[in-house]
Amino acid sequence: MRRLGILTSGGDCPGVNAVIRGAVLAGDIVHGYGFVGFRDGWRGVLEQEVVPLPRHSVRGISRLGGTVLGTSRTNPLRNGGAGAVRECFRRNGLDGLIAIGGEGTLAAASELCRQGLHIIGVPKTIDNDLGATDYTFGFDSAVQTATEAMDRLRTTGESHHRCMVAEVMGRNAGWIALHAGMAAGAHAILVPEHPVSLEQVAAWVLSARDRGRAPLVVVAEAFAPMGQIAPYAPRGLDTFGRRRLGGIGRLLEEELQARTGIETRATILGHIQRGGEPTAFDRVLATRLGIAAVQLAADGRWGTMVALRGTDIIPVDLEQALGALKVVPEARYREAAVLFG
CATH class of the missing domain: 3.40.50.460 (Phosphofructokinase domain)
Structure with missing residues (x-):
């Protein structure tokens, strides 16, 4: 059976568990993947702290806040690098890894992909500041x-x-x-x-x-x-x-x-x-991103990130995804400023 790993890294936010559920269910039902999760983000990868993720383990988690896998701000590039991550892949029989995280997590994933590792990114930040996607779940x-x-x-x-x-x-x-x-x-x-x-x-x-x-x-x-x-x-x-x-x-x-x-x-x-439960919008978006991430893995589209454009979920190259931050434009700020005072 083909096998994927999942980790959640960086700051937690509502909707992470819905991504995990969407990925595991779609992977099991559609693609025949098995899954393992890593405790506390990249730390779990580096320290080989693995938990099985069978289909029944994700039952009912999409409405829960936080992340059932835990998270940390461990930087894998400073704590072992590609060699340690590659060894984790080998020991756990992984075809690839789904990394759910924000700017720091995805930057590390992009560098690891350049060094030959198979990773798919899922954007997670309440700040909504990643330029390659219209919205990030949690926002x-x-x-x-x-x-x-x-x-x-x-x-x-x-x-x-x-x-x-x-x-x-x-x-x-x-x-x-x-x-x-x-x-x-x-x-x-x-x-x-x-x-x-x-x-x-x-x-x-x-x-x-x-x-x-x-x-x-x-x-x-x-x-x-x-x-x-x-x-x-x-x-x-x-x-x-x-x-x-x-x-x-x-x-x-x-x-x-x-x-x-x-x-x-x-x-x-x-x-x-x-903290707290995700809104309905974030539950739906996160679930769709999880499903799409597994599809990219099945298609061998490593080094990409799932993104929302309009109402469609599309793949974006990780390097492109990190190329520019999405900031509040002058027109949007002036629109709000009309009401100040």
Whole structure:
């Protein structure tokens, strides 16, 4: 029997389990594949921590948040490289591997493919910033969670006549901030693609207050105010050498209160956005991506990633998939900015 491995790496997000289920069911029913999973992403590959994935093991998991396989931010290129991954393939009798992950995971997969390993990528990031796909699963769920949190922040802000700042995730792009902020009726949305001065943010806050509103400011974690070179990142680097973001909301809390005289409170939503059950949209998208990934493996289309274009699932070369980030364009930001203040 042909055999595929599955791993989930990087940050978790709603919909991962639906990918696993879609891949295992389609692989078993249509292609006759057997499956094994690796615990905690690339760490499980390097340390040979394997779990069998028979068809009955994925029963009912598509509605569950997180990942049943676990995840980590292990970088295989720094911890053994292609030789260790190749040995894992040999010992487990694998024809190939389905790697479910974001930018870091897929970059590692692309390099391993260049070194002769058989890997198919499935894009996973709540940031929705991969240019080769219209949407990544997890994004819709994160936006829904953030919107519900902002609705709650508005009610407490209105009760106390406060300005509320909601910080959301968004390492390279402000899609969560833009969508959740628009849905919640924010009076200012701050994203990394479009620097804004603190004076302008304060003016929007005062405008909302003067109309009798409790101002709501939504900020992406990578936002840097105009004149500041890099985003606020006091926690050093992660295992892929990227800044560990988070905390700009607290900085805005202090600045806005000082500049406007309005009592201001910040809430960092953080990992709340990653948790919980996936939305129906993400369950369907993730399931389709899992099915398509196995089809690519069966066709020998190694070194590719499944992507959503319009309503179709298509294969994209991994190198092309990582070629450009999808950021919030000027027109989309200006569309939202009409409603600020």
